[in-house]
Amino acid sequence: MIHVFAFYLFAILVVCSGALTILSRNPVHSVLWLILAFFNAAGLMLLLGAEFIAMLLVIVYVGAVAVLFLFVVMMLDIDFAELRAGFVDYLPFGMLIALVLLAEIVLGIGIWSAGPVELAQRAAPVTGDMPNIQAIGGLLYTRYIFLFEAAGLVLLVAMIGAIVLTHRARGGVKGQNIAKQNRRRPQDAVRNINQPVGQGVDLGGVEL
Numbered sequence: 549m550i551h552v553f554a555f556y557l558f559a560i561l562v563v564c565s566g567a568l569t570i571l572s573r574n575p576v577h578s579v580l581w582l583i584l585a586f587f588n589a590a591g592l593m594l595l596l597g598a599e600f601i602a603m604l605l606v607i608v609y610v611g612a613v614a615v616l617f618l619f620v621v622m623m624l625d626i627d628f629a630e631l632r633a634g635f636v637d638y639l640p641f642g643m644l645i646a647l648v649l650l651a652e653i654v655l656g657i658g659i660w661s662a663g664p665v666e667l668a669q670r671a672a673p674v675t676g677d678m679p680n681i682q683a684i685g686g687l688l689y690t691r692y693i694f695l696f697e698a699a700g701l702v703l704l705v706a707m708i709g710a711i712v713l714t715h716r717a718r719g720g721v722k723g724q725n726i727a728k729q730n731r732r733r734p735q736d737a738v739r740n741i742n743q744p745v746g747q748g749v750d751l752g753g754v755e756l
Contacts, residue, residue, distance in 0.1 A: 551595060558591040579618045586610045600681045 565585040566678035566698070572578040586609045688696050 555592070555595055558588045558595070561585075561588040562592065575621045576618065577615060579621060582617070583614045587612060598680055600684055678683050 562585050565588065566579045569578050569581040569585060572581060586605050590602040590605040590610075593599070593605065715723075
C-alpha cells in the first residue's frame with residue numbers, strides 16, 4: 549500500500565513541477581521547479597529498483613546541469629520581456645512539437661499495455677539477484693568497453709575544444725600570463741600591516 553501511495557505522490561509531483569517549469573514566468577522559478585521534477589523522478593526510479601538511474605538524476609542532473617542553469621540564468625543580464633515578445637510567433641511550431649510528443653507517449657503506453665518487451669534481457673541478460681548497478685558496471689567494462697572508451701575520447705576532445713576556444717586571442721580580453729604568475733614572489737602578493745582602529749582599510753590608494 550505504501551508503494552502505491554509513494555508512486556502516485558511522486559508521479560503527481562513530477563507532472564505538476566514539469567508543468568510549472570514551462571508555465572512559470574520567472575526563469576529562476578522554472579529552474580527550481582525543474583530541480584523538484586528531477587528529485588521526484590529519482591524517487592520513481594527508486595520505486596522501480598533502478599537506483600543507478602536515480603543517482604544519475606540527483607548527482608548529474610540536479611547537482612550539475614540544473615544548478616548550472618540556475619547560476620547562468622541568475623548571472624546573465626537577459627531581457628526576458630523581449631524574449632517573450634515573440635512567443636506568439638513560435639506558438640504553432642511549439643504546438644506541433646507538443647502533439648508529436650503526445651502521440652509518442654500514447655504509442656508508448658499502448659505498446660507497454662500490449663505486453664512486456666524482452667529486448668533488455670536479450671541485449672543484456674542478467675540474473676534476478678544481481679543489483680542493476682553491478683550489472684551495468686559489468687557490461688560497461690566487459691562487453692561494451694570499447695564503446696565506453698570511445699565515449700570518453702569524444703568527451704575529451706570536446707573538453708579540449710572548449711579550452712582552445714576559451715583561450716583564443718580576442719580583442720579587449722587580457723590573456724593570462726602563467727609564467728609571470730609562477731615567478732611572482734610571496735612578498736609581492738601579500739602585505740602585512742598593523743591596521744589602526746577606526747581609520748578604514750587602504751587598498752592601493754582606495755579608501756574603504
